[in-house]
Amino acid sequence: MPQTGGGEEGVRTADQQAATRRRLENTVDMALFAVIVFAVAGATVFVMSVTIGDWEFWADWKDRRYWPLAPVAALLIFPAGLAAAFWSRFRLPVACTAVVLLYSLMRWLSAYFNFHIFGGFPLSFVWPSIFIPLAIIIDCTLVITRSVFLTGLIGAFLWGLLVYPVNWPLLAAFHEPITYNGEMLTAADLLGYEYIRTGLPEYVRVVERTVLRTFGDAVTPLTAVFSGFICTLVFYIAWGAGLVLNRQAWLKKL
Amino acid sequence: MSVTARSLDLAEHPTDAGEAAQFEGIRWSTYFKVILGISVSFFVYRLYLQKYAFSVGLDYFEPEFAVYWMRLLYGQIALASVTLVGVVFYLWQTRDRNLDAITPELELQRYFKWITWLASYTLVVFLTGVLGAESDAAWHQIVIRDTDFTPTHIEIFYMLIPAIIITGVGSFLYARTRLPMHSKKVFVSLAxxxxxxxxxxxxVGFNEWGHTFFYAEEVFNAPIHWGFSGLGLALLGLGGVVTHIVSRMKELIDEVATHA
Structure with a gap:
């Protein structure tokens, strides 16, 4: 229906207005895309790096006790925080997957350029963990349940619970037992001995002692369940933080 | 009223010399020049790091270190200081003194320009997070720390972090001096x-102090680094900034589309 737009150009139809609106909105989306990608990728990798970095950097740090717990819980902060913004404001249940996809791409970029090309470590020693399927589970839970509470309870719990089996195809070979100078250790431990780092002896992380170091006890499922519990809590806290930081709050003075 | 008729009155709003006489949306050429300029500069720096970090950057007390790295450090500090002062001075001096009277077209155009500022800021955050910090992580596993000035520290602490400050302050000040909503109040998420x-x-001061006195080696997830984590988490606020930009620009677009 023709509408009067006013001014010297006279009549402007609703179609013309809609076309202008659509063009400008698309421009905003495209311009903001790079901002979001840069910010999410940079922030997530940086925060992970200085919070739990070593578990992501080194194959011999991917143990059964802390690796399925600390990095998994720490990585959930950004996806959950941004999911709060994307879900509450735009009803887009894609934030977790998008954040983790970006994080994974950038970790591989860093593993290759920083640790392999610059530092000289073999890629098989510095590969990052796999989190993408876990992020998809959280987003799918949000879509299906449309409930933040249930997403934390089910999706975030599965995020922590399943990290070990999701990574097992890559990790299994590194946990093969090896006898070396009369001592039993894993292939990953041996790689750690071969690629000596300045932080030694801290970097020789024989963290599993006595009965824990039995290649097949209940360490992994125990950690997985605890990790699921921690991740549920982290999800709720990060979601809340995301909501707070996404409030349109203004101060009169800085 | 048409866009032409509502053309930007530069006499009333004599802020940016580059502001167009009429509404033109975003300037993609500027947007991509900014992204490309920062990326290429970092790439060149990275090549320099790759070539000279291990060949002449291992020992602070070698004369070569002073030539290849300390001179670079002094140059970076000088360049960063001059750039920061220049950016602040320029944005403040060219501020819009009549913000209550700007048209929706001009405000919309400034939002597009602000997005370009934010793109530069987040790109530097990206380069710092993905390539800067972790090159330092790799470095510290190979080379024993001798002083606070290592090639990767000179890269990240005296080039990338100052770049974050310059682009961050620029982004904040651009909004403060040119966007009506930001001129009298401070947006918490942006701050x-x-x-x-x-x-x-x-x-960085705390980090280096700690590494000097009680924690020489670099376990990257050690508590001494958690200050960086907390400050990095502040970037979650960008979600709020994006939400604000989308909602405000939607209002402006509706006005512009109706009047255009």
Whole structure:
């Protein structure tokens, strides 16, 4: 229906207005895309790096006790925080997957350029963990349940619970037992001995002692369940933080 | 009223010399020049790091280190200081003194320009987070720390972090001096998203102090680094900034589309 737009150009139809609106909105989306990608990728990798970095950097740090717990819980902060913004404001249940996809791409970029090309470590020693399927589970839970509470309870719990089996195809070979100078250790431990780092002896992380170091006890499922519990809590806290930081709050003075 | 008729009155709003006489949306050429310029500069720096970090950057007390790295450090500090002062001076001096009277077209155009500022800020955050910090992580596993001035420190602490400060302060000040909503009040999410990463620079002082006195080696997830984590988490505030930009620009677009 023709509408009067006013001014010297006279009549402007609703179609013309809609076309202008659509063009400008698309421009905003495209311009903001790079901002979001840069910010999410940079922030997530940086925060992970200085919070739990070593578990992501080194194959011999991917143990059964802390690796399925600390990095998994720490990585959930950004996806959950941004999911709060994307879900509450735009009803887009894609934030977790998008954040983790970006994080994974950038970790591989860093593993290759920083640790392999610059530092000289073999890629098989510095590969990052796999989190993408876990992020998809959280987003799918949000879509299906449309409930933040249930997403934390089910999706975030599965995020922590399943990290070990999701990574097992890559990790299994590194946990093969090896006898070396009369001592039993894993292939990953041996790689750690071969690629000596300045932080030694801290970097020789024989963290599993006595009965824990039995290649097949209940360490992994125990950690997985605890990790699921921690991740549920982290999800709720990060979601809340995301909501707070996404409030349109203004101060009169800085 | 048409866009032409509502053309930007530069006499009333004599801020940016580059502001168009009429509404033109975003300037993609500027947007991509900014992204490309920062990326290429970093790439060149990275090539320099790759070539000279291990060949002449292992020992602070070698004369070559002074030539290849300390001169670079002094140059970076000088360049960063001059750039920061220049950016602040320019944005303040060219501020819009009549913000209550700007048209929706002009405000919309400024939002597009602000997005370009934010793109530069987040790109530097990206380069710092993905390539800067972790090259330092790799470096510290190979080379024993001798002083606070290592090639990767010179890269990240005296080039990338100052760049975060310059682009962050520029982004904040651009909004403060040219966007009506930001001129009289401070948007909390923006202050958090920009203030947090800027505070990384002072936190470097704590980090280096700690490494000097009680924690020489670099276990990257050690508590001494958690200050960086907390400040990095402040970038979650960018979610709020994006939400604000989308909602405000939607209002402006509706006005512009109706009147155009």
């Amino acid at each position: 958090v998203a920009i203030g947090g990463p800027i505070l990384i620079m002072p936190n």
